[in-house]
Structures are given as structure tokens and as C-alpha cells.
Amino acid sequence: MTTTTMLMLETHPAEIGLDRGRLAAAIDALIACAQACTACADACLSESSVAELTKCVRTDLDCADICSTTARVLSRHTGWDAGISRSLLEACATACESCADECERHANMHEHCRICAEACRNCEQACRDLLAATG
Amino acid sequence: MTTTTMLMLETHPAEIGLDRGRLAAAIDALIACAQACTACADACLSESSVAELTKCVRTDLDCADICSTTARVLSRHTGWDAGISRSLLEACATACESCADECERHANMHEHCRICAEACRNCEQACRDLLAATG
Amino acid sequence: MTTTTMLMLETHPAEIGLDRGRLAAAIDALIACAQACTACADACLSESSVAELTKCVRTDLDCADICSTTARVLSRHTGWDAGISRSLLEACATACESCADECERHANMHEHCRICAEACRNCEQACRDLLAATG
Amino acid sequence: MTTTTMLMLETHPAEIGLDRGRLAAAIDALIACAQACTACADACLSESSVAELTKCVRTDLDCADICSTTARVLSRHTGWDAGISRSLLEACATACESCADECERHANMHEHCRICAEACRNCEQACRDLLAATG
Numbered sequence: 001m002t003t004t005t006m007l008m009l010e011t012h013p014a015e016i017g018l019d020r021g022r023l024a025a026a027i028d029a030l031i032a033c034a035q036a037c038t039a040c041a042d043a044c045l046s047e048s049s050v051a052e053l054t055k056c057v058r059t060d061l062d063c064a065d066i067c068s069t070t071a072r073v074l075s076r077h078t079g080w081d082a083g084i085s086r087s088l089l090e091a092c093a094t095a096c097e098s099c100a101d102e103c104e105r106h107a108n109m110h111e112h113c114r115i116c117a118e119a120c121r122n123c124e125q126a127c128r129d130l131l132a133a134t135g
Numbered sequence: 136m137t138t139t140t141m142l143m144l145e146t147h148p149a150e151i152g153l154d155r156g157r158l159a160a161a162i163d164a165l166i167a168c169a170q171a172c173t174a175c176a177d178a179c180l181s182e183s184s185v186a187e188l189t190k191c192v193r194t195d196l197d198c199a200d201i202c203s204t205t206a207r208v209l210s211r212h213t214g215w216d217a218g219i220s221r222s223l224l225e226a227c228a229t230a231c232e233s234c235a236d237e238c239e240r241h242a243n244m245h246e247h248c249r250i251c252a253e254a255c256r257n258c259e260q261a262c263r264d265l266l267a268a269t270g
Numbered sequence: 271m272t273t274t275t276m277l278m279l280e281t282h283p284a285e286i287g288l289d290r291g292r293l294a295a296a297i298d299a300l301i302a303c304a305q306a307c308t309a310c311a312d313a314c315l316s317e318s319s320v321a322e323l324t325k326c327v328r329t330d331l332d333c334a335d336i337c338s339t340t341a342r343v344l345s346r347h348t349g350w351d352a353g354i355s356r357s358l359l360e361a362c363a364t365a366c367e368s369c370a371d372e373c374e375r376h377a378n379m380h381e382h383c384r385i386c387a388e389a390c391r392n393c394e395q396a397c398r399d400l401l402a403a404t405g
Numbered sequence: 406m407t408t409t410t411m412l413m414l415e416t417h418p419a420e421i422g423l424d425r426g427r428l429a430a431a432i433d434a435l436i437a438c439a440q441a442c443t444a445c446a447d448a449c450l451s452e453s454s455v456a457e458l459t460k461c462v463r464t465d466l467d468c469a470d471i472c473s474t475t476a477r478v479l480s481r482h483t484g485w486d487a488g489i490s491r492s493l494l495e496a497c498a499t500a501c502e503s504c505a506d507e508c509e510r511h512a513n514m515h516e517h518c519r520i521c522a523e524a525c526r527n528c529e530q531a532c533r534d535l536l537a538a539t540g
Contacts, residue, residue: 004437004524008444011516014451031436032409035480039413041331042481045324046419054315055214061311061331062208062219068473069200075440076197076447079190081233084197087226094222102214111416119409139302139389143309146381149316166301167274170345174278176466177346180459181284189450196446196466203338210305211312246281254274325484332478332489339470346467349460349507354467357499361492368486 014077022133023074026126030071033123037064037099040116056102063099066092067123089127096124149212157268158209161261165206168258172199172234175251191237198234201227202258224262231259284347292403293344296396300341303393307334307369310386326372333369336362337393359397366394419482427538428479431531435476438528442469442504445521461507468504471497472528494532501529
């Protein structure tokens, strides 16, 4: 999958003002995080202790939506708008951090929360790296 | 449609710390903006002058994605996270403003851009009102 | 909101082979259903009886995703592909029917499920009407 | 990324009636296809020959939306509904086939269309394999 993201960046006709390797890594981290959060929300729903996991489900759903949207915005380079990208990356890093915090509270009990928290931390870092590189 | 959004808010079992009328108005403005941007992007694609509208298509697509995601996040009240909501509302207001600016540049030529710009301005204002109310 | 959807259809430069009033009604029903399902999933999460509502949450989430995507596809008229639209409308009608059935099982207990079921039935009918009109 | 998808499946508490390897492969193919289509639509917008690529942009956008939604639905196993999954997989295979056909028409001219067509063919096959396995 990383390969496809990078290939699409390399064959894009527009000038891309960012390091393509870093950008591809961020897009892949966003997509992986969105999938993990979607799956973790559903895994929490299937736990017998679901009543204790409702905040986790909700944060997973928010994080999945925000990461998916951020991956799409970062995949576009026609008429690049730094303001949109930067404010969305800030929101996405915030969501990933909140979701990682919430999932970590259940990581000892639920392996899906532990794996999802890792995907969120990885994605948060990728967003912050990209923000630093475009600052 | 406004009716359904408001009914869903009124029957939600969680405590909602925001004015429900203002919140329903924001969700409806976000949804209307997302639809208008999706339609405007496609209408631009069908114009013979599409080559001059590519930035408009791109900004429409970003704005549609961000508004859809923001409408979803604002429709959730379980385990509310003010940090996620606020940073996403900031990003959404930024996207709506950029998209309105871009669409207004073509509003004299293309009626779909004029209508879309109005939906974006309305949505930007609804986001900023909600931010002010939760500040 | 209906107004904006209809205005965007009326100002679209492409030829649209469907009745615009019926199409606008379908798009608005899809969008309203997506919002109701997103809100109902979250309202279920906030119920003390959430453990009995997990299938409802899941079906709500599926239905919200499918309705949102169908609304987007129906908002595009450039290079219309009847095969994609028809197969997606079939899937969407199936999802709406399943979600309405599930929500109706809880409609006596939870008003949000009753309202959501109505939005799903309305949307299912709009999808089937559009399928019949394009058959 | 494949690793995360598979790990999330392996740690899901629900019984999953499908082969997990095949399912993880399908989810990863769907996600890769959605990203490639989003990127290809934008790459087409940046081509000087965009006026000849508008149908490709449109089909890319449809395919991206449908693949993203299908990946989400397949990532959920709580209260599995075979009817929704199967009809959506049919719609997704149809969209991938149409998008691959359209992208292949431009594959000699645009490398991003060639790569995107491959991602679509791969995804179409994964959807059909999953349909055959659940038939």
C-alpha cells in the first residue's frame, strides 16, 4: 500500500512543495489510523463490557472520520491551500492524541485498543512532522 | 431536514452543553454546504471552461469532505471532547472561507459557484457562532 | 436545505436524464438519513441499555456511510455511469431497509430509534423510486 | 498497513465468518484503491488536458467514495448483515470495473491513470473473491 501512495505522488503532474517521502508516510499513517479506529470502535461494540467503552467508541469514530478526510486533503495538490491543510492537520493531531489517550486506558484489557492507540500515536506524530516541515 | 436534525438532538439521552437550536442550525448548514460543494465541483467539471476552474474543484472537494466530517462529529454527544470539536470547527471555518472566496471569483460566470459560495459563507458563520458559544 | 440541493441541480451545466425534482428529493432523503443514523448510533451509545443496542449502532453506522456516499454519487452528472448509480442505489435501499427494521425493534423504547427508522424508510422509498424511474 | 488491518481482525472479539486473510486483503485493497482514485482525480485536474479527463475525474471520485465506505462496512463484525455487505460488494466491484476501464483509456498518456487502473482491478478482484467466498 505504501508503494501505491508513493507511486501516485511521483506521477502527479503538479509541483509538490513538500518532501514526497514524508508526505506519503503521513498519508499512509492517516489511512492506517482511520482503519484501525473504525475496527476498534466495532471491536469495542462487541465486548461484553461495552458500557464502559462508549467514550472509546465515540472517539474512535471521530478520529476515523477526521483521519480519512485529512488523508484525502493531503492527496490533492491542485491549487494547494496551506491554510486548509495546516488547520486540518492541527485538528487531526488533536483527534489522534485524544483517541490514543482514550484507547490506552483500555489497552491492558483489550488488545484492539492497544494496537489502535499505537496507530493513533504514529499518525499524530506524522501530522506534527508535516506541520513542522511546512511551518 | 432541519426538522429531523432537531428531533434527533431533542431525543438524545446525553446531556448536551450547547444550545440545541444553534447546534442543529450548524449541523444543517454543514450538511447543506457539503452537498453544494460536491455538486459545484461536478458542475465545474462539466463547464467548457473547466481548465480555469480546477482550483475551484479542488477547494470544493476539500470543503465537502471537511464539512461532512464536522457534521458527523457535531452529531455525537457521548463522551464529548471539546478539544476535537473546537479544532475541527476552526479547520472547517477556514475551509469554508477559502471555498467561498474561490467560488465568488467565478460567481458572475457560473450560477452554481454563486449558490455554493453562499452555502459556504452561511456554514462558515455557523461554525464561528458555535465556536463563540463554546469559547 | 432542499432549496440548495434543487438550486444546484437547476444550475448544473450537464444534461440530467432524470426528473430533477425526484432526484433532489432522493438526495435530500439520503442526507437526512445519513445524519439521523449518525445521531442514532451515538444516542444508542449514551443509553444505559447500550449492550442491547450494539447491532443497532452498527447498522446505523453502515447506513450512514452508504447514504452519504450515495448522496455524493447522485450529486454528480459529469460522465454519468448508470451501472454504478443503479448498483449503489440497490445497496443503499438494502441498507436503509435493514436499518429501519433494526431501529423499529427499539422504537417503543427509544424515540431516537423511531425517528431514525422513519428517515430510513423514507430514504429506502426514495432510492426505489429513483431505481424505478431509471429502469 | 496490511499488518495493522490483520492485527485488528485477529484481536476482534466477535466471531468472523470469513477467512481473515482474505478479508484483510480485501480491506487493504479497498483502502489502497480509494487513495489511488482520490489522487488520480486530483492528478487529472492538474493535467493541461483536463478537459478530456473529466469523466475520469468523476469516476475516480465515485470509486473513492464507494471503496472507502465498503472498507468501513467490512471492518465491522458486530451484528453482521450479509445482505448489506453483499449488495455493497457488488456495487463496489461495478465501480472498480468502470473506473479501471476509464483509467485504462488514458494509461498510455498518464502514468497516474495506469497505476490507478491497476489498483482498481486489484480491488475489483478482491471484492469478487469475497463475494464468491460468502456466496
